[in-house]
Amino acid sequence: MSTHTLLPTSPAVTAAPRSSRRWLALSVLALAQFLVVLDASIVNIALPVLGDQLHMDTAALAWVITAYVLAFGGLLLLGGRLADRYGHRRVFLVGVAGFVGASALAGLSVSSGMLLTARSLQGASAALLAPAALALLTHLFPDAGERTKALGVWGGVAGIGSAAGVLLGGVLTAALGWQSVFFVNVPIGVLVLVAIPFLVTRDAVRAQGKLDVAGAATITGALVAAVGALSAVQQVGFVHPLTIGLGIAAVVLGVAFVLVERRTSDALVPLSVFRNRNLSVGNLVMVLVGAAMVALFFALSVFMQAVLGYDALTTGLTQLPLAGALVVIAGLAPTVIGRIGAKATLVGSLVTLAAGLVWLAAAPADAVFLTQILGPTILIGVGMGGAFVTTTQLSVDDVDGGEAGLAGGLVNTSQQVGGALGLAVLSTIAAVRTDALVHAGVATAPAMAGGFSWLFLGAAAVTLVAAGVATTARRGH
Structure with a gap:
């Protein structure tokens, strides 16, 4: 493993932000990242109720998701560079404040236009928040060993956010109404806004040259x-x-x-940054892992409800073992990386993830959760936990402190673009297979199960390609 730190090496950047309570600061930063990841999925369960009350048809409801993803994915690189230029803590706090305000606006929405505007503002604020938060993490933990442990926490929290969206969305919508999936962000965001100035010192502003x-x-x-x-x-x-x-x-x-x-x-993005092999490899792997992960969570949720007949709350509960395995492995990943290196850990994690996806693809239309779903989802959680932590580490390793925000923006962009690509391509494959089976006279539920089987196999193939890419990472990792 590299012994390089992420402290600034350029004279244009002076002191990095530090904190005597770094692990507490990390928990607050991770809480903000949790909100960003959670908000990409928690809205899904609330869409039918939301659509009825705001008189939005299916096409309009799709834009509730798309408006957030477009603004988030499109502005991430700019957000990362603004953080490098004007200070990571400052841009992070601006992003959190914007996210809180936009979430409140979304919860108060009385029309589709108001809601879509709020969702776009949420995405734009997240694009400032996410890369700045990851840059602050790299500065707070310049030691390679501690940084790996911090990234383990980061990966675990991000994984929980992805898996918890379905569960929390169902619980909040049923108990408090669709507005609650947005209002839940407000108190958490305010806590982050209040805590960070006391936990992280102000970092240097690098406002030289032209934007x-x-x-x-x-x-x-x-x-x-x-x-x-x-x-x-x-x-x-x-x-x-x-x-x-x-x-x-x-x-x-x-x-x-x-x-x-x-x-x-x-x-804005010096092309020379891609000469860092591990950064390039890490981002390419993140595109592929993001593609498999987003398609998986979408398909698993629909499979459990439309094929197996589970309700929204039960569907969310069935994803808790996956989330639990992900969190446990994300916490153990730093120890494994310290013993065998990041590259070996990443390849092993990706192969494990692919194996879980292949196993899940065998689930029939009348699958029993305990015997045919639980095992593969736990294996998927194990693979995903290790893959997320090590991919993030490769993507920010050996990066100059003055470009930490850029590195954070790149890895988040890779995940978002990969997720959109994977969902578009793999869901289309599933739809084509389902239609073919229906036209062949297969009943709806088995036909849908057959389509999702192809999606899971496609995600496994993408994951194995990512494992091949990971083998090209620089030695010593």
């Missing part, structure tokens, strides 16, 4: 167009003019971004 406006505009446009195209696939299909138009826009703006970054001295 790369052209780079920010092109990469933000490219990411919004790319995520929008992938989201459109699910709503209107691959060959719809909207999907094609957004895809072309993403490519054109992406090329323009590369050309801009090659010619500017104050690049």
Whole structure:
């Protein structure tokens, strides 16, 4: 494992933020990250009730999710760079304040337009919050061993957020109404806002040179167009003019971004950062893991309800073993990394995750949870816990302190874009397989089970590709 620290090495950046209560500070930062991850999934269960009360049809409801994802995924790189430029703690607090305000606005919404505006503001605030939080973590734990342990906590909390969304969404919606899935963010966010100034010292501001406006505009446009195209696939299909138009826009703006970054001295994303092999490998693996993970949680939730007939609350409870395994392994991952290295840990975790997905693909339409679902989901949690921690570590390892926010933005962007890509492609595969079985005379539930089986196998294949990519990480990890 590398012994490099993440303390700033450039004279443009002075003291990094420190805290005598670093582990308490980490818990508060992780709580903010939990909100960001949770908010991507907790709304799903509330959508039917929300749609009835705000008179939103299916297409409009899809935008409740898309509005958040577009703003979050599209602005992450800009958010990371703004944190590097204007101070990680400052941008983090601005992001949390914006997230709290937008969550309150969403809960108070009386129209679809008001809600979609609030969701977009939530996503934009999360794009400031998430990379700044990860940058603060790397500064607070410059020692490689402690940083690995901190990333274990970070990975576990993020995993809980992904798995807990379905459970909390069902409980809150049933008990307090759909507004509660947004209002729950407010007290937690206020706690973070109050605690962080006492736990983390103010870091240096690096406001020199010009902000790369052209780079920010092109990469933000490219990411919004790319995520929008992938989201459109699910709503209107691959060959719809909207999907094609957004895809072309993403490519054109992406090329323009590369050309801009090659010619500017104050690049938003210096292309030289990708010479760091572990950063490049980590981000590519995160794209693939994100693709498998988002498609899995979506499919598992629908499979349990539409095929096995579970209600929303029971569905959430069945995902607790997966979340528990993920948290336990995320906590143990630092010890394993210290013994065998990050690369070996990551490859082993990805192979384990793929094995769990293949096992889950064998579940029939009348599967019994204890004998046919519990085992594979625990194995998936084990693989996911190790993979998330080690992938994040590779993505931020050996990065100069002045670019910690950029590294945080990159890894979060990779996860978001990968998730959108995986959901679009793998859910389409599942739909095609289901339709083929229905047309062949197979009953609806078995046909849907067959479609999800293909989705799980596709996610396993993506995970094995990620394992192959992980083997190219630099030696010593």
